[in-house]
Amino acid sequence: MTSFPKQPLSRRHMLKGLGVCLSLPMLEAMIPSASARPSTFKAWNRSAGQHPRMICCYVPNGVNILEWVPQTAGKSYQLSQTLLALKAHQRDFTVVSGIGHPASKGGHSGADTWLTGADLSAVPGSDYANTISADQIVAEYHGKKTRFSSLQISDSSGTGGAGHSHTLSFDRSGTPIPAENSPQRLFERLFVPETNAGKQATLKRYAERKSILDSVLQDATTLNKKLGKKDQQKLDEYLNSVRETEQRVTRLESWIDVPKPKVDPIGLQLASQPHNAHDRPMWIDVMLEISYLAFATDATRVITFEWSREAGGFGGGGENHHELSHHGGDASMLKKLAVIDRFHLSKLARFMDLLKSTTEDNGNMLDHTIVLYGSGMNSGKGGEHSPKNLPTLIAGGHKLGLKQGQHLAFDVEKHPPLSNLLLSIIQAMGVEAPRFQDSTSTLTGLV
Incomplete structure (x- = not known):
């Protein structure tokens, strides 16, 4: 039986010790154990005030859809194998299946269109033309009351390239808004005087x-x-x-x-790096913790968080997420993909724990916070990267009018546009918008 060190080795440390600059392969000693440097961050007792908030969390490469979609629908549905990771919060979220963006072409441009619903090739003579994202419509309304109208977080900073964006947010001209990937820089921007x-x-x-x-x-x-x-x-x-x-x-x-809010960085692993396989679990945790603090202090009310850029990403043990998404129906690869899906949902569950344990006037932070979680592509039964049946969860927002604790199952071929869901979020956040992109109404059953 292989013996692992309690503290995984980093590639940087080993290369420095060896005095060489060649890139090492992933070694067993570099793989984090399930208990590697767990976060010690604790939720606050109360927030700075009761406000509507929204955070959009994006995972790339789709999911193992076979273990994701529940077999039953409605209020009394049974959680799927993968969604059992959120069992403690079943009353606080809704699974939406069968839904998609009709204008999307699928593939790894999913992050570019997830919150815009745009047809990137709609403009004649242009290879790429995006539109405003749903979060920025909300940010225009709520941003007048906060230091930051919105925050953009990603594992890759900046904007990336057309079709492989590093951000989920786009302004009214369809121009990408740069994202931050350093916990240290983000914390300093928000809280260091x-x-x-x-x-x-x-x-x-x-x-x-x-x-x-x-x-x-x-x-x-x-x-x-x-x-x-x-x-x-x-x-x-x-x-x-x-x-x-x-x-x-x-x-x-x-x-x-x-003055900026006074926040003690105790428990925050601000040195975590997104592309370090060992740091990956801690990096997701700390970025969600900073997002929680930004909401708790009312530094912003709108956040987008691209956990990994499309065609990238790691699992909790350093697995190559993108490679596994091209599974071709291979049972062993699908099994590994489901492990990554459950790893991601465990991080979402912890974030929801933080929100639920923080009291507000007539409830808790999750009651006034909308959490959208999903992907802009579906790796399907054979790894085909489809724009249909996008894995989608929406949580929280009880006090904002959202109905939770259900599975809304739509026909994959005859579904309402995902823009209906985005319009529901926009309106629940208090913005009087009659429509969004190709929406036909708000999403039936959610509001």
Whole structure:
């Protein structure tokens, strides 16, 4: 029987010790055990106030759909083998099966369209054209009351590339909003007070950014007079994105002298790295813990969290998530994929534990927080990466009008668009929107 060290070795440590710069293969000593560095973070007794909140958690590569979808529907449904990981919260979430984005082409562009519902090839002459994501519609409404209108988290920072986005959030022009992948930087951004010198440097940086944006707008106005109608339309879309950036900078300036919430980082494993197989479980935990703290302090009310970019990701033991999603129906690969699915859901369950254990005026934080969890693709029975029957869960929001504790099963071939679910969330968050993308109504049975 193989003996494992209690503390898994990191590749970086071993390479440094060996004095070489070659990339080592995954060794058994690097694989984390189930008890590797468990989080010691504790939930707060109360939040800073009762507010509507939403977080959208995305897992790439689909799931083992055979062990995901419950066999029965309605209020008295039986949890599937995979969903048993959420058994303690069965009354707090709804399984939605059979649903999808009709305009999506499937494959690994699922993260780009999960919250937008867009047809990325809809614009003639353009290879990629996205639209505003549901979270940003909500952020426009609630962001006026918080330091950050929204937060974007991902295991890969920045925006990524078209069709392989590192973010789930897109502004009104369909421009991706960059994501953060460092727990340390995210914590400092939210909770570490700036020194006077730091404030002045920040204000100078904002002023420089606004100066650049003003220059861009001025040059674009001159250029616009020389363009044809089609190019003018493209330029207008670009300028809308510039104006939105300018508005975000102005908002940040208005908060510069408002003290940040005082938060002790005790229990937060801020050094965790998303692409380190050993750190992976802790990185998901700490990013969800920081999300919890952002909600508890009302630093923001809108968060998107791409747990891994499409065509990437690890399981809890360092398994190659993307490789397993191309299972071709192989039973052993499907079994391993289901293990990753349950690992992810165990992290979601812990996050829901934090929210439920924190008291608010007439309930707990989960009652006022909507948690959307799922994927923009389905690896199907044969690994075909379909845009249909997307694995989807929606939790919380009891006090926001959502009906939970059920399985809403729709016909895979005759289903309402996923945009109906997104419209339900938008409206539950208090935004008076009559429709979203290709929605036909709110989602029947959820509200």
